Amino acid sequence: MDLPARHHILDDELIVSWLARLCRTGAFFNERLARKELIGIEKVRLHPYLTSHLKCISSSTNQNPQALIMKHTLYPLFWWCGLDSELRLKESMLEDNGGQTIILAGLPQSKLHFFAGLKFCPSCVSESRGIHGFGYFKTFHHIPGIEACSDHHCLLHGLSSGDYGYDRQLPLPPSNTQAVEATCFQIGLAKFAKAFLQQSCDETEPLDYRNIYKKELLGLGLVTRFQRVRISKLTEAILEFYTALEFGGELGFPKGLADFNFLGPLLRGKTHFCCHPTKHILFVFWLCSAAGKSLFELVNARSWTTKRKRIRADVDVKLVKKAIGEAAVPSSERITNAIEKIKELVETNPSWRRKEIKEVLNADFFYLYHHAPSILEEILPDKEPPSHPDKDWLLEDDRIYSEILKIDNFEDLSLSKIDGLVKGRGFILKSLKELPRTACLLRHLRKLHK
Numbered sequence: 001m002d003l004p005a006r007h008h009i010l011d012d013e014l015i016v017s018w019l020a021r022l023c024r025t026g027a028f029f030n031e032r033l034a035r036k037e038l039i040g041i042e043k044v045r046l047h048p049y050l051t052s053h054l055k056c057i058s059s060s061t062n063q064n065p066q067a068l069i070m071k072h073t074l075y076p077l078f079w080w081c082g083l084d085s086e087l088r089l090k091e092s093m094l095e096d097n098g099g100q101t102i103i104l105a106g107l108p109q110s111k112l113h114f115f116a117g118l119k120f121c122p123s124c125v126s127e128s129r130g131i132h133g134f135g136y137f138k139t140f141h142h143i144p145g146i147e148a149c150s151d152h153h154c155l156l157h158g159l160s161s162g163d164y165g166y167d168r169q170l171p172l173p174p175s176n177t178q179a180v181e182a183t184c185f186q187i188g189l190a191k192f193a194k195a196f197l198q199q200s201c202d203e204t205e206p207l208d209y210r211n212i213y214k215k216e217l218l219g220l221g222l223v224t225r226f227q228r229v230r231i232s233k234l235t236e237a238i239l240e241f242y243t244a245l246e247f248g249g250e251l252g253f254p255k256g257l258a259d260f261n262f263l264g265p266l267l268r269g270k271t272h273f274c275c276h277p278t279k280h281i282l283f284v285f286w287l288c289s290a291a292g293k294s295l296f297e298l299v300n301a302r303s304w305t306t307k308r309k310r311i312r313a314d315v316d317v318k319l320v321k322k323a324i325g326e327a328a329v330p331s332s333e334r335i336t337n338a339i340e341k342i343k344e345l346v347e348t349n350p351s352w353r354r355k356e357i358k359e360v361l362n363a364d365f366f367y368l369y370h371h372a373p374s375i376l377e378e379i380l381p382d383k384e385p386p387s388h389p390d391k392d393w394l395l396e397d398d399r400i401y402s403e404i405l406k407i408d409n410f411e412d413l414s415l416s417k418i419d420g421l422v423k424g425r426g427f428i429l430k431s432l433k434e435l436p437r438t439a440c441l442l443r444h445l446r447k448l449h450k
């Protein structure tokens with residue numbers, strides 16, 4: 001059906017909010033029949049921000065399904081944070097996978113108990129009633145953990161629903177709630193989260209967060225020279241930053257996030273796994289503050305990295321090198337080959353030390369040394385403690401013996417003074433038994449009594 005203008009979905013409106021409005025003003029007898037006509041199923045539960053059945057809904061209302069998913073759900077947030085690399089979550093939202101959507105988004109697996117339901121700002125509702133004649137639920141209010149309205153600086157209210165937010169009911173926000181002022185920190189975080197969501201909607205590729213975060217942490221001195229993130233120091237800084245925020249509130253961030261133990265899996269190389277978008281928001285909010293950068297500046301840095309990679313795919317490396325005036329962009333294929341060769345050599349020669357590996361695969365060794373030092377460190381055998389080569393005491397004895405003979409007027413000199421004059425490094429005092437010729441000479445010169 002073609003919808004009259006007053007029934008169009010608003011720019012920042014959740015799909016379930018729009019459907020609720022259609023049910024009340026679209027001449028449907030009741031919600032059950034509305035669902036039957038719009039989705040084709042009478043008994044269907046919809047998620048507030050990861051809504052599925054979008055193909056059905058869009059075809060019955062002549063909407064573009066891509067526009068619905070990108071503008072009126074939180075799908076872009078999950079996709080941008082790397083949680084839908086195979087686009088299975090998107091497919092699940094467009095179709096119906098019998099409740100698979102939240103599993104594909106990793107909600108139950110994350111074990112984070114965010115508020116399940118719909119959130120609204122009393123001032124937004126009041127303002128919208130004045131402009132449109134109705135209140136509605138806004139997409140950006142539903143970013144998990146966000147408690148404040150960034151536009152009106154007041155606390156959000158919640159309408160609870162079923163597990164993980166799934167519900168058959170399609171409510172609209174009430175108009176009889178009072179606005180309560182939020183804290184500055186809650187407001188700042190809400191503004192940042194809204195900007196983060198907006199950025200995710202504008203992007204064409206998932207966030208290259210592992211490189212971006214590492215680069216910023218490096219600048220903050222929170223990465224070791226072996227490319228490892230200093231997690232405990234970082235956690236300490238973040239905990240101090242978030243002292244003003246209360247965890248465990250009904251609509252806010254769950255207590256499980258308060259210790260920031262998720263930083264390891266988010267940032268480490270070996271134990272990394274994709275994390276819930278809220279973890280990214282909490283981390284990047286601190287990161288921008290610590291680095292004195294805006295989210296826009298972080299994303300621009302990413303764009304430049306991506307641009308360099310794209311250039312390399314199409315143009316000769318030497319031309320790129322000349323164009324950007326720095327070392328050529330490393331080749332992922334070359335890195336992969338070098339890793340495989342070194343790993344194979346290490347496995348087939350378990351007794352070999354790093355030195356032997358370097359000698360046999362010198363070019364591969366130094367390619368990784370320059371372009372992927374952390375990977376090289378991981379695949380090489382463990383470092384051996386430094387060992388000093390055996391000292392040639394005979395040679396040293398002869399040298400010291402000859403040097404002593406060059407000294408004039410040594411009658412008044414102490415042994416330590418003689419040691420200093422011959423650059424003995426304390427050997428005359430501590431290792432004389434290794435220096436028989438020198439000992440004999442000193443006895444002869446009456447500097448030693450036995």
Ligand SMILES: [Zn+2]
Binds near residue numbers: 121151152153
């Ligand atoms: Zn508001």
